[in-house]
Amino acid sequence: MASGPSKLRVAFIHPDLGIGGAERLVVDAALGLQKLGHDVVIYTSYHDPGHCFDETRDGTLKIRHIVSPFPRSFKGKFHSALAHARQLHLTKYLIQHEGSSYDIYFVDILSTCVPILRLFTGVRVAFYCHFPDKLLANGAYVEGKMKKGGLLKQLYRLPMDWLEERTTGSADIIFANSKFTSRVFKLHLPSIEQTPRVVYPGINLAAYEPQAGRTGDPDVAQVTSDRPTFVSINRFEAKKNAMLAVEAFSALRTRLANKENSNVLKNARLVISGGYDPRVEDNIMTLAGLIDRAKSSSLTFDVIKPPGSNTNIPPFVLTPENPDIIFLLNFTTPQRATLLSAPSTVALLYTPTNEHFGIGPVEAMVCGLPVLACDSGGPTESVLDEPAKERTGWLRHPDPEVWAAALEEIISMSPEERSELGKRSQARARENFGMEAMAKALEHSLTEVVALGRVPTPTWVYGLVAAVMLLIAYIVGLIFQ
Structure with missing residues (x-):
């Protein structure tokens, strides 16, 4: 561990350890702090070894899966209310068994447990805000527009939004994953005086080493190809807008077909990879919508999963031989590294708008x-x-024709131009977004908070205890009078 800060006992609380950007942040933050010498444990209400990042499955990180009696939803509804119930169940377990054994709690996504942990354990709590939940309840966030949904949805969300703002504001320190998120946080959660401290997500650089020497690995072999490849990596959710990648790829093929150098990418493919959970209706409908769009664009496609995955592939009519588009469900770490580092990969298409940070x-x-x-x-x-x-890279308005023009610009770069851009990209990523930089920023802030000491018990708690004791004494007196 770096000299100075003493060893911290840090407990992470995350609702669902699946495959996504928020989960990647938690895993890398935990790994980074662990590498600095701190004792780290991740608590979660759901962890499926067949649908998670390798580090949470292979023993690299200590995972405590506290199985919840509450479902994710009831007949496809009440996701938010049940998510709060699941976290409260996990919080109850912590208070009863291990609550005071940590120096600090690191909570993200749901803040319901924050004031409860502070009150009943006396332990300081940090909250990492990926994005305010109230802004995501009605679909993708559009800056300057506040979607409210129908009357019943508004009534349902009213207590949820109130709870989010009050519980988030009780954290000892609040982090945000970008300046964009911090600004939106202050705008839409006005009662919270704290300004979130921006700590960019950092990634484990070693996990992105080229996989060329692992051709014997079935995961690597499955995605390895000499065909020019465009890659899109994100969860199969409507708000991630992977449809833009399909439409831009189709538009690019049309543009090139009318030009003399059309053979440059005649055999190109698009690989859309990401987390896919058959329990989640949004995932199922998003994949189906992407396939419908591929069909309407006369693009062939295949749906695959890693060789060791137990994910069920929906029954589509597929084209396994040289498809135009590959939908890769629940990629593995070696597959991600292979797709991003292969010489045949042309570019990454990152499609979400108003993304909170975006690790892709x-x-x-x-x-x-x-x-x-x-x-x-x-x-x-x-x-x-x-x-x-x-x-x-290129930042463009999310229009398929605009993106197709940008892709054409990318493929027209000379080898020297690609090499220079690659060097600049790697230098910027390593300097600003490496796991070590994130871990040290978190270590500094968490150490500051822990130095404040235990959370003092509020005066009203003593009054409540006294009132309860007096009531008990009064009842006992009546019984034995």
């Missing part, structure tokens, strides 16, 4: 791969578009 562009930059992302949200902080001599 950073992953591509670490591998020296050109990035095409939307010109909003977190990617505007990680990707440099201008000036051209400092460029690490």
